Amino acid sequence: MKKTLSTAVVSIFLLGAASAAAPKDTLVIQQAATVTTLDPGLAYDTFSLQMIENIYETLWTHKGGSLTQMTPLLASKLPTYTNGGRTLVVDLRRGVKFHSGNPMTCADAEYTYRRNLVTNNADSANWFIAESLLGTQANARDDKSVTWARIAGAVKCNAAGQLVFTLPKPDPAFMAKMTFGGQGVIDRAWAIRQGEWDGTERTWKDWAGKDLSGGKLASSASGTGAYKLVKRDADNVLLTAHTAYWGGAPAIKNVIMQKIGELAARQQAFLKGDADLIEAGTRSNVDAQLRGKPGVVILDNLPTTGVQGLFMNNNVKSASALGSGKLDGKGIPANFFSDVNVRKAMAYAFDYDRFNRDVLRSKGTVRTMLLPDSFPGYSAGTRTYTYDPVKATEYFKKAWDGQVWQNGFVINANYRTGHVLGQVALELLKQNVEALNPRFRININVEPWSEQSAKFQKSEEVMIPMGWGADYADPDNFMTTFYSSKGFFYPTNNWKDAGADRWIEQAKQTTDPAQRGKLYKQVADLAYEQSPYIVLPADTGVRALRSNLKGVTSATFNPMRSFSFTGTFIRELSKK
Structure with a gap:
């Protein structure tokens, strides 16, 4: 370990939660x-990206708390x-050095983004970069149209040392996609010495879609960020300030991330000042254990970039999940939810106000669509459902020519282990639906995420609660995901509308925010009429900070960096 690190810092890293209060120049983070x-x-996971975004740097990032300004x-x-929205020529900052001491050049950036296109696999977030630069989410192993010529043509350095991106068609989301922490520029020469891809056409096919989890870069690093890696073990990461950082020396000199599995232990360390930032649990946990305590500041009513909904599968492809498989009061047919009257009845049977009051402690907001209201394109003017048992009864009586009301049904709904919000949402719906007709029954079961994630992608779930957090700050990340037949969740719901597909594709290719907004409103209005999902009220963000930690406020908090607990880079923080 570096001799420049103080004894106190070394002891915190080695002893974890048993250590004394964190020194003024050291930030201690505890997470689960x-x-x-x-x-x-x-x-592609929150905990890794929290470290990576401080070790590596992207070409640009969000300005302050804005989701639209860079x-x-x-x-x-x-x-x-x-070139009609298809070309970006990037001038690179001069005088930047990697942690290895190597100067950053255009060749490093070119190598980075070509490597991301080459190795792009299901475990990474590079699918949305490949979508922009190659017109496909797949790698060369899965899509034979991906060639070296296409990859090399999509990102290259010109004679002036500028980085040139060439897109097959305009993508208004590309700038936002490039702020994702996983698009940080890596040290080409250093990476090659570690045994990584050599960046050449000769070897690229050997690395197509390759699993990088066992590579050297998974456990070592050389970025341009304000902090460089000192040590990593199974439960801890230690970073120290990059003395040659182009942006100047940060006030925080050392960063220690500790894995502390028990929430109570994290909270105790936080209250004692042994930890500066912790994964603090739900809003209920924060209110009950941390709010109002000495040395603690709570930032509340923060914007969020996630959504939650109840999914209703229009074409269930698992006979065992359907009971009898008929509308005979003992199950449902596979296409039960394809009748819009069933979906609208369910939407009116959900008590949004009670969910907000009991689950979100009255801090939630009703959303018109599965798009964060902090995002451009959100349609505030679209109508929303309210709890109305009279209307729910009316639509259930219309469903399937009266058979639903006459015969009843049994629905098997599942939530994943630990998804308390989803569990409560299903329980509220069950209570209200079953109160309408004694022949109605919703069975609620819990299943592990490993099982559920496989089942919903194969259309085998009937009804499940599910959420989505933003990969990048563009509405397409949600609109395609939920409302397009090309989206990630299409197999989960199997709801399709030609108009929605057309409007979403049009919005993908226009750079006019006003026009995109109009198109997304059309989708939102259609979704209200069709009710493909029950849109759950959204919580506002809450963060607990030690009172001596400076540099983060509600105004500067950026929800796209919410995995950093402070919504800022660590280099922007200080301790008094």
Whole structure:
């Protein structure tokens, strides 16, 4: 370990929660899970990205708390689209050094993004970069149209040392996608010395879709960020300030991430000042254990970038999940939810106000659509459902020509282990639906995530609660995901509308925010009429901070960096 680290810092790293209060120049973070990788080309989980975004840097990032304004990082200025929205020419910042001491050049950026396109696999977030640069979410192993010529043509350095991105068609989300922490520029020469891809056409096919979890970059790092890796073990990560950082020396000199599985232990360390930031649990946990305690500041009513809904599968492909498989009061047919009257009845049977009051402690907001209301394109003017048992009864009586009301049904609904919000949502719906007709029954079961994630992708779930957090700050990340037949959740719900598909595709290719907003409102209005999902009220964000930690406020908090607990980079923090 580096001799420059103080004895106190070393003891905190080695002893974990048993240590004394964190020194003024050291930030101690405690969370429930370990960091799975330090490779930007692989990272897709919150805990890894929290470290990676401080070790590596992207070309640009969000400005302050804004989701629409950008500020340059490794780019010297923000680029503008040319060639009809298909080309971005990026001027790179000069005088930047990697942690290895190597100077950053255009060749490093070119290597980084080509590597992401080459190795793109299901475990990484590179699918949405490949979608922009290659027109497909797949790698060369899964999509034979992906060639070296296409990859090399999509990202390359020109004679002036500028990085040039060439898209097959305009993508208004591309700038936002490039702020994702996993798009940080890596040290080409250093990576190759570690045994990573050599960046050449000769070897690229050997690395197509390759599993990077066992690579050197998963456990070591050389970025341009304000902090460099000192040590990592199974439960801890230790970073120290990069003395040659182009942005100046940060006030926090050392960063220690500790895996502390028990929430009570994290809370105790936080209250004692042994930890500066913790994974603090739900709003109820924060209110009951941390709010109002000495040395604690609570930031509340923060914007969020996630959504939650109850899914109703229009075409269930699991006979065992359907009971009798008929509308005979002992089960449901596979296409039970394909009748819009069933879906609308369910939407009117859900008590949104009670969910907000009991689950979100009256801090939630009713949303018109499965898109965060902090995002551009959100349709505030679209109508919403309210709890109305009279209307729910009316639509149930219409459903399937009266057979639903006459014969009843049995629905098997599942939630994943630990998804308390989803469990309560199903329980509220069950209570209200069963109160309408003694022939109605909803069975609620719990299943592990490993099982549920496989089943919903194969259309085998009947009704489940599910959420989505933003990968990048563009409405397409939600609109395609939920409302397009090309979206990630289409197999989960099997709801399809030609108009929605057309409007979403049109919105993907226009850079006019007003026009995109109109198109998304059309989708939202249609979704109200069709009710493919029950849109759950959304909680506002809450964060607990030690009172001596400075540099984060409600105004500067950016929800796209919410996995960092403070919504900011660590280099922007200090302790008094």
